[in-house]
Amino acid sequence: MRAGAEPVSGDSARDAWGVVVVGADGVIQLAQGPALAALRLADLEGRRAASLPPTFAALVAVALDGTRATASVVVDDRTVQIAAEPSAGGALVLLLAPPDPAALATRQVQLLLQQVPAMVWATDADQRVTHVLGKLPRVLVVDPATMIGVEADQYLREHGAASVAEAQGRAIARREEQLLRLELIGRSLEVAIEPLIDAGGAVVGCVGAAIDVTPLLSADRARAASEARLAEAQKLAHVGSFEWDVPVDRVLWSDEMFRIHGIGREGFDRRYASVRRLVHPDDLAMLDQRVRECLKDKVPLRAEYRIIRPDGATRTLEARADVVTDASGEVVRVAGTLWDETELAETRRARDRTHSLLAATLEATADGILVVDRDAKVVAHNARFVSIWRIPAALIESGDDDALLAYVREQLVDPDAFMRGVRDLYEHPEAESRDHLRFVDGRVVERISKPQRLDGEIVGRVWSFHDVTEREHLLGRTELLAEASRLLTSLEAEGALEALAQIVVGRFASACAVDILDAGGPRRLTEISDEPRHEPVQSGRAALCGRTVAEAVDGWSRISVPLAVRGEVLGALHLRKRGAYELAEVELAEELGRRAGLAVQNARLYATAREALHAREELLAIAAHEIRGPITSLHLAVQSLRAESLPERVRTRLYDIIEREDRRLARFVDELLDIGALSAGSLELTREEVSLANVVHRVVANADAEIRHGGSAVDVLTDDAAVGSWDPYRLQQVIENLLSNALKFGAGAPIEIRVRSEDSRAILSVSDHGIGIPGELHERIFQPFERGRISSRHYGGLGLGLHISRAIIEGLGGDIRVESAPGEGATFTVSLPKEAP
C-alpha cells in the first residue's frame, strides 16, 4: 500500500508508527510509538493482549497461533494499519498510522506551490496579501514572508508594478480575469489575475499568478529570428519547405512554397489533393508513383515535376523529403524542401539540346571528323569518319589507337609519307595542315587538321576528311580536255592526234589508238600503250560508223568514239584500261572525239584552203606567164607592121597572127573569169532549146582560120534530132575548147566531129589522131592544173579549158570523158540529157 500522492520532499516523519511486542503468554512486553496515541492506547506494557480492542486482540491471537495477520482500523478519520506477525517467543505487532490525508494534501500542495517557477498570491477583499507562493519572489529579490498582510495595491506600486495593481483593482471591480505583460527588473512577466468569488457570489479577494516568461520570450525571439532567417533564406533561394501530416492529411507550407506555387494562403485548403491539382498533367502519374513508393516503402521522396501556376506559367520543381514513422512503423509525416529549378531545368535542357545539336551537327556534316587529344588518343569521331576509312565496328570500339592507325595506313598509296606527316604534326601542335590522301582503291580524300583550343590552350587536334574523288576526277578530266584542246588547235592534225594519244595513255587509259578515215578506208594512225604486255588495240567498227562503243570484258573496259564533225565521221579514237570506265569518262572520250574530229577537219580544210591558195597563185603565175606569149607575138607583129615596105603576103600573115593572139588572149580572160566563177560556185547556166548540130556548125565556121592554120581537116557529121534544153553559149564554149585541143594536139591529122541523138540523150564526140594522152593523165587533164604542170604544158593555153568544160557539161547534167593512148590520138565524148535533170 502506497500513499496517494508521493510527497516531493519525502517528509515521512509525519507518518505515525508503533510497535508492540507480545510474549507467548499473551502479555504485552513492549509498546512504543506515536501510533499508540493515535489509537488511544496507553500503558499497555504488562497488560494482557486480549484486553485490547477486539480487532487488535484478534490479530495478536492469530499471530500467537503462528500466522501472520493484517487489518485496518479507522480511528478519528485516520486509518491505522496493523500487522501482527509470529516471532520467537510470541508475536510482533506493527502499527502504521499514515498522516492525516487532508493535512498531507495541504502540506503537499504547499510544497508544490513553493516549487512553482512563478508567483502565486492571493488577497482578501481589502486587497491585503494573504498568500504568497512560488519561486519567483526570490528571483525578484522579494522575501515572501514580508508580503503577508501587506496592502497589495500600495506594495505593488512601490515596487514598480503599478499596472498589476491596476489590474487587480479591475479584476475585483469588474469581476473578470485580467491578463497583462509586465517588465520588471529586466524580466518579462506574464500576469493573470482572477477575482475570488465565494459561494454567495461576493468578491472575497483575488488570486494572481505571474510567470517569468523571459527565457521563453528570448527563446521565442530566437526562434522567430531563426524562422525569419530561414524564411529569408528560402525566399532568396526559392526554396520552400513543407510538411505533410499524412494520417490527418494536413499540409503545412512555408511562405516560399506559396510564392513558388503562385497562390495565396487564402485559397489553400491544406489537403494533399489541393497540392496535386497544381501539378502538370503529364507529370502527375510519375509523382503519384513516387509518393506511393515513399509511403509504402518508407523511403525518402525525390521527384522532379512541373506545376502550372494559376497565372498559366509552367515551372519545374525539385522536391526532396524524408519520411517520419511512429513507433509502430507507420508513416506519420512526410517533410522536406522543394525548389523552383525552372531556370536550371531550362539551362539544362538548353545545354542538352546544344549538346545534341552539336552531336547531330557532327553526324550531319559531310566531312569525317576525328578528334584526338595531345597524347593522340581518340576523343571523338563521327559516323562519316568511320565510313570513309571503312573501319570495322569492333576496331572502333576497341579503343586501340595504334591498331586503328595501322588499319588506316594500309589503305593509302604512300603510307610512309602519311606517317611522317602525322608525326610532324604531333611535334608541332600549333600547326595546321591540308593535304590530299590517295587511296589504293582510287579514292582521293582531302584531309585538313587544326589544333583544338580551349581557353587559349591547345588541348588536342581536329582532323576533317572530305572525299574529293569526284572533284579530283572532274579536275583530271577538265585538265585532260584543256590539254587536248591545246594540242588539237594545231593545224598539223596527225601530229596533234599522236600527241593526244600520248597524254591520254597513263591518265585516262593504258592503251590508245587513233584511226583516220581516208579515201582508201580506215588507216591506223597511231597506237600508244603503257601496258606491260602489248596487245593491239582493236578498232570498233561502230565508231567508224559514228556510234560510241563502251564495253567491259574480262576485267578490261574499252571505249571507241568517232572523230566526227557535224555527222561526218573522219576517224575513230579507241581507249582501254583495266577496271571500269564511268559514264563521265565515256562522255569525256566522246568530247575528245569531237574535238579531234574538228582538228582533223580543220587541218583538211586548211590544207584544202592552202592548196586552193597555192593553186590560185599558180594560176596567176601561169596566167601571167601564158599571157606573155600572145603579148610577145602581138608586140612583135604590131612593131613589124610599122615597117614601111612590107610585102602584102607578110602583112597578111602578120594580121593573121594578131587576130590569133587576140583570140587567145580573149580566151585566156574568159577562162580566168570562168575559173573564178567556178570556184565561187557562181557559174550560171541558162536553159533554152538548143540544137547541138547548129552549135557545132557555128563553132566550126568561126574557127575557120584556126582550122586552116592548124592544118587538120575537120569532118563534121550531125544529127538534127540532137536537141535539148541547154545553155547555148556555154555549150559553144565546150565545143570550141574540144576543137581547139584537137587542132593543137592533132598534129595535122584529120579531126572528126560527130553528133548523134539517142532517146533522151545527145552524144557529141571530137576525135583527133594526134599525139594522144597517156592513161595516167586521163583524169588529170580535167583538173584545173596540178603542181609541176609547167613541165607538161598545154601548148599555149592556161590548161583550164577541159576543167571548165567538164564543169559546164556536168552542170547540164551530162558527162565528158576521154579515150586515148599515146600515139593514137584522142576522142573526147560528151553525153548530155536532153531535158534538165
Add this chain to the structure above:
Amino acid sequence: MTASSGPILVVDDDPDIRELLELVLAMRGYDVLSARDGADALEKLESGPRPALVLLDLMLPHVDGYQVVRAMKSNPALAPIPVVIVSGDQAARDKARKGGADACLLKPVELEELVRVVRDLVPAQAAS
C-alpha cells in the same frame, strides 16, 4: 669569130612566136630554123646545119632551155655558138646567163632590140 652563114635556130614551144620570129628574121635576110622544145633543138643541133645563133626560150616542155645551154656549152662543137635567151622570167634569165648564155631578151621582146642583138652576134647576110 663569127659563125659564118649558118641559120638562126629559134627554139620556142609557142608556134605563133616561132612564126613571128621566122618572119621578122627572114625579112632581114636571115635563114631561120625552128624547134619546138629542147629535145627537138638538140636534135637539130646535132644533125642539122650548124646555126650561127640560137634564140632560146627557157620554158620548154620535156627538155628546158637550161638543159639546152648546158648541153651546148659542154659540147666543144657547139660551145662557140652564141645563145640568146628569150624569156619572160627575169630570175631565170640571170640563171641562164650564168650558165653561159651570151645575151638575154625579156618577153615581150622589143623588135628593135631583138634585131640589134641578132645583128651584133650575126652580121647581116644577104639583104632581101
